[in-house]
Amino acid sequence: xxxxxxxFIELSAGAGVLALATGFQPHSNRPRVTVDALxxxxxxxxxxxxxxxxxxxxxxxxMLRKGKEVFVRVRSKDGxxxxxxxxxxxxxxxxxxxxxxxxxxxxxxARDLEEHLFGVYRHRSNYKLQGLALWCPxxxxxxxxxxxxxxxxxxxxxxxxxxxxxxxxPFYIASGRRDTTPxxxxxxxxxxxxxxxxxxxxxxxxxxxxxxxxxLPGRSEKLIxxxxxxxxxxxxxxxxxxxxYDPPKAIEIGRMLExxxxxxxxxxxxxxxxxxxxxxxxxxxxxxxxxxxxxxxRRFRWMIRNRGVDIVQPDLQYYGGLxxxxxxxxxxxxxxxxxxxxISGGFGFVYMLHFASCxxxxxxxxxxxxxxxxxxxxxxTPPSIDDGKMTVPTGPGxxxxxxxxxxxxxxxxx
Numbered sequence: 001x002x003x004x005x006x007x008f009i010e011l012s013a014g015a016g017v018l019a020l021a022t023g024f025q026p027h028s029n030r031p032r033v034t035v036d037a038l039x040x041x042x043x044x045x046x047x048x049x050x051x052x053x054x055x056x057x058x059x060x061x062x063m064l065r066k067g068k069e070v071f072v073r074v075r076s077k078d079g080x081x082x083x084x085x086x087x088x089x090x091x092x093x094x095x096x097x098x099x100x101x102x103x104x105x106x107x108x109x110a111r112d113l114e115e116h117l118f119g120v121y122r123h124r125s126n127y128k129l130q131g132l133a134l135w136c137p138x139x140x141x142x143x144x145x146x147x148x149x150x151x152x153x154x155x156x157x158x159x160x161x162x163x164x165x166x167x168x169x170p171f172y173i174a175s176g177r178r179d180t181t182p183x184x185x186x187x188x189x190x191x192x193x194x195x196x197x198x199x200x201x202x203x204x205x206x207x208x209x210x211x212x213x214x215x216l217p218g219r220s221e222k223l224i225x226x227x228x229x230x231x232x233x234x235x236x237x238x239x240x241x242x243x244x245y246d247p248p249k250a251i252e253i254g255r256m257l258e259x260x261x262x263x264x265x266x267x268x269x270x271x272x273x274x275x276x277x278x279x280x281x282x283x284x285x286x287x288x289x290x291x292x293x294x295x296x297x298r299r300f301r302w303m304i305r306n307r308g309v310d311i312v313q314p315d316l317q318y319y320g321g322l323x324x325x326x327x328x329x330x331x332x333x334x335x336x337x338x339x340x341x342x343i344s345g346g347f348g349f350v351y352m353l354h355f356a357s358c359x360x361x362x363x364x365x366x367x368x369x370x371x372x373x374x375x376x377x378x379x380x381t382p383p384s385i386d387d388g389k390m391t392v393p394t395g396p397g398x399x400x401x402x403x404x405x406x407x408x409x410x411x412x413x414x
Contacts, residue, residue, distance in 0.1 A: 114323055
């Protein structure tokens with residue numbers, strides 16, 4: 001079993017090793033940043049549009065269904081197209097998309113996308129919907145517009161978003177289960193490792209928004225040490241509580257994660273209680289991650305400036321897309337904090353790869369889930385796995401080779 005992480009970071013050399021391995025530095029080692037510095041970082045332009053000299057006026061924005069997949073297609077008046085792949089929430093958010101989000105973008109110059117993210121927020125008082133009900137539909141349009149701009153300019157999403165800094169992304173494989181016994185869970189985690197070659201895993205603790213109740217009696221307390229014993233020291237471990245605990249219980253569980261040298265402890269307290277999460281982050285010697293449910297740049301700014309978490313985790317769809325998430329990452333970088341985005345939807349890992357390709361401070365691992373092999377045929381050069389890393393798709397835009405064939409016979413969602 002690994003030595004206690006808390007003791008590890010108390011030693012200056014140990015802290016340096018941990019920072020190199022995970023992007024985490026103890027609170028005392030991180031610079032204090034001002035609101036002005038964070039705002040300056042967040043307000044700097046994101047997109048590289050030098051290759052797009054002519055207006056790209058959006059003619060149509062539509063949602064399409066084909067089988068179990070739901071897409072968004074954007075077309076320009078010049079005949080260019082871009083597509084996005086939604087998550088499962090399109091099944092009930094399509095009225096918001098069709099009535100309140102898509103109409104705003106028609107007639108707009110796609111090159112002004114950064115400004116349009118605020119414009120659609122104000123449009124028809126959409127700000128009153130603040131949360132994933134608004135920002136998922138906005139993200140789908142943004143993904144499609146970026147895909148279109150990338151196809152026009154011959155740039156990948158990462159190139160559009162400021163430039164590619166890596167072509168391979170280390171990943172962890174995530175288990176979404178809570179109905180397993182500790183023994184069943186470690187067997188399942190080992191199966192995921194064997195299937196993917198991952199060098200890191202994530203499992204769930206607690207009962208999910210459960211006021212300290214576990215999903216099965218004593219499951220979490222037994223799973224944590226068993227996972228380290230069963231998987232060995234060469235596998236890095238992440239744990240996600242999904243808002244299960246109050247601060248005393250979260251700290252108790254966090255101490256157990258310290259004892260096994262976990263990489264981070266995700267969302268230990270109710271996600272909207274920033275103060276409770278900060279108490280846990282202040283108390284523990286391993287990184288605390290959070291932000292999956294977040295919707296506000298100002299709240300992320302508070303989390304970063306006040307060390308409410310150690311790793312910020314905007315969801316690329318819940319938070320409204322790659323541009324808004326890049327703004328969070330730039331603020332985090334000012335405070336010497338990594339951004340490890342959360343992903344939703346099976347295709348979401350592709351957007352994660354593009355985000356990681358252009359974000360310098362991303363932490364040690366990014367999330368990957370099962371069930372994504374079906375997307376391989378969509379790409380001319382599909383993502384591949386080698387030595388615990390996944391390659392970023394190449395080609396313009398998101399990298400889908402033949403979108404017109406993919407959307408053949410798709411039906412409009414109205």
